Amino acid sequence: MIQELDARTKIIIVLVLSTWAIFFRNIQILLLVLLVSICISIFLKCDLKGVMYKTKKLFKIMIIIALVQSIFTKEGQAIFIINGFPILTYEGLVKTVEFILRVAIIVVSASIVVTSNYREIVQGLVQWKVPYEIAFMVSVAIRFMPIFSQELKDVVTAIQLRGIEIKKIPLGKKIKVYSYLFMPIVSSVIIKTKELSMAMEMKAFGAYPQRTSYMVIQMKKIDYIVISISVLCLLSSIFLYLI
Amino acid sequence: MEKVFALKNVKFHYKDSKRISRIFEDISFDIFSDEITALIGENGSGKTTVTKLMMGIIKPLQGNIYVFGRNIKEMSLGQIGKKVGYLFQNPERQLFATSVYEELSFVMEIKGYDKKYIDKEVSQTLKLLNLYHLKNDVPFFLSGGEKQRLALASILVNKPKYLVLDEPTTSLDIERKEILSNIIDKLRKEKIGTLIVSHDNQFIERHADRIIQLSKGEIVNDTRT
Ligand SMILES: Nc1ncnc2c1ncn2[C@@H]1O[C@H](COP(=O)(O)OP(=O)(O)OP(=O)(O)O)[C@@H](O)[C@H]1O
Numbered sequence: 001m002i003q004e005l006d007a008r009t010k011i012i013i014v015l016v017l018s019t020w021a022i023f024f025r026n027i028q029i030l031l032l033v034l035l036v037s038i039c040i041s042i043f044l045k046c047d048l049k050g051v052m053y054k055t056k057k058l059f060k061i062m063i064i065i066a067l068v069q070s071i072f073t074k075e076g077q078a079i080f081i082i083n084g085f086p087i088l089t090y091e092g093l094v095k096t097v098e099f100i101l102r103v104a105i106i107v108v109s110a111s112i113v114v115t116s117n118y119r120e121i122v123q124g125l126v127q128w129k130v131p132y133e134i135a136f137m138v139s140v141a142i143r144f145m146p147i148f149s150q151e152l153k154d155v156v157t158a159i160q161l162r163g164i165e166i167k168k169i170p171l172g173k174k175i176k177v178y179s180y181l182f183m184p185i186v187s188s189v190i191i192k193t194k195e196l197s198m199a200m201e202m203k204a205f206g207a208y209p210q211r212t213s214y215m216v217i218q219m220k221k222i223d224y225i226v227i228s229i230s231v232l233c234l235l236s237s238i239f240l241y242l243i
Numbered sequence: 244m245e246k247v248f249a250l251k252n253v254k255f256h257y258k259d260s261k262r263i264s265r266i267f268e269d270i271s272f273d274i275f276s277d278e279i280t281a282l283i284g285e286n287g288s289g290k291t292t293v294t295k296l297m298m299g300i301i302k303p304l305q306g307n308i309y310v311f312g313r314n315i316k317e318m319s320l321g322q323i324g325k326k327v328g329y330l331f332q333n334p335e336r337q338l339f340a341t342s343v344y345e346e347l348s349f350v351m352e353i354k355g356y357d358k359k360y361i362d363k364e365v366s367q368t369l370k371l372l373n374l375y376h377l378k379n380d381v382p383f384f385l386s387g388g389e390k391q392r393l394a395l396a397s398i399l400v401n402k403p404k405y406l407v408l409d410e411p412t413t414s415l416d417i418e419r420k421e422i423l424s425n426i427i428d429k430l431r432k433e434k435i436g437t438l439i440v441s442h443d444n445q446f447i448e449r450h451a452d453r454i455i456q457l458s459k460g461e462i463v464n465d466t467r468t
Pocket residue numbers: 257258259264266284285286287288289290291292293332
């Protein structure tokens with residue numbers, strides 16, 4: 001029963017988790033939040049493995065960016081020194097780990113919403129008086145996520161097929177190679193948005209101010225309980241953190 | 244004749260969360276390097292899938308695939324790409340750079356080639372494909388046919404030993420098709436063969452030494468012309 005939570009309840013859970021991920025700057029707490037997200041995602045029978053697998057490449061890139069960032073962080077106690085230059089500082093390392101944990105929390109919690117039917121998400125938000133246009137955009141963003149991770153994979157494949165052995169080239173050049181992921185992804189976003197908006201206009205999206213819907217979704221008792229607990233957790237944790 | 248590809252008892256299915264689409268149960272064939280082979284078959288017969296298997300983009304469930312005698316299980320995509328140039332059915336997917344010139348130069352730059360050499364090679368290849376006047380343009384804003392030729396140029400500039408072209412003529416006009424034809428002829432004289440996936444009978448007739456016909460994941464015809 002609890003596996004069939006309302007789409008809105010899932011969105012609230014994700015919002016709470018990602019607020020934590022952004023708010024906290026403490027590795028232990030971030031680790032705890034990650035664990036909680038993983039537990040929830042497993043409990044709700046989300047396709048955690050699939051999401052992890054699909055974002056594997058994204059993670060690699062994130063880790064490289066984070067490492068580079070840490071190399072350029074100069075404040076703090078040096079851990080690793082070459083010729084008197086601090087290459088890796090304690091401060092830099094902490095920031096890197098924090099960053100990676102944050103990304104991980106957001107990815108894991110995203111797996112929670114991806115399992116919802118996008119119709120339910122739109123309908124749920126609309127019933128909460130969220131303007132249809134915004135609800136629709138949210139659902140589109142969620143629906144396109146798996147497509148983008150697939151595309152990212154395709155681009156990495158295509159770059160390698162140009163005869164580049166990613167594993168063998170030095171870090172500096174690796175970053176340059178990864179910078180070439182940007183262009184195809186941006187262009188694909190532009191193309192998709194254009195096509196979608198054209199298709200929507202042709203179907204007279206937004207032509208009438210009032211929309212009717214056959215589907216009405218109902219939150220159950222369990223949804224109210226879960227939402228209350230989530231919000232309570234969020235508020236109390238922030239309160240405890242601030243005092 | 245040297246074998247470029249050897250497929251031995253390859254089995255492949257696409258799997259997504261909802262269904263399994265069975266493509267190849269057991270397919271075997273060889274492709275030779277110094278001839279032009281055409282791969283034909285109806286929409287959805289598995290032509291693109293088989294080229295992706297050959298390039299190591301997707302992995303067979305059973306069986307083995309060899310590229311120039313080496314099992315692709317032991318090769319990285321980069322190693323395969325150095326030997327065989329692959330033109331995607333949708334060439335948009337293989338353009339990354341912010342200018343036409345850079346599209347051709349960046350691989351050589353990453354490999355650390357000399358600037359003068361890069362400039363010479365890039366200019367020559369762009370001229371060959373009638374793209375030189377666009378060298379400062381953004382690939383994303385090119386027309387379909389220009390994108391297709393640019394993708395081809397970006398493959399040729401790496402000097403592959405063999406080419407796999409998935410529907411290379413779809414967006415080309417008669418004049419540009421002629422340019423492509425001439426390139427295929429010229430490469431062939433240099434003993435660089437091509438696998439052409441196509442529905443374009445005229446184009447196949449002009450080039451193919453051998454025609455392989457796929458239908459529902461099986462070879463139904465394999466003839467030399
Ligand atoms: N990524 C995928 N996931 C699941 N099924 C797929 C995928 N790609 C292709 N298929 C299916 O595999 C079959 C073969 O597709 P393929 O693209 O190889 O055909 P094709 O011969 O190249 O067709 P066309 O002439 O249209 O290019 C089709 O039925 C298609 O629906």
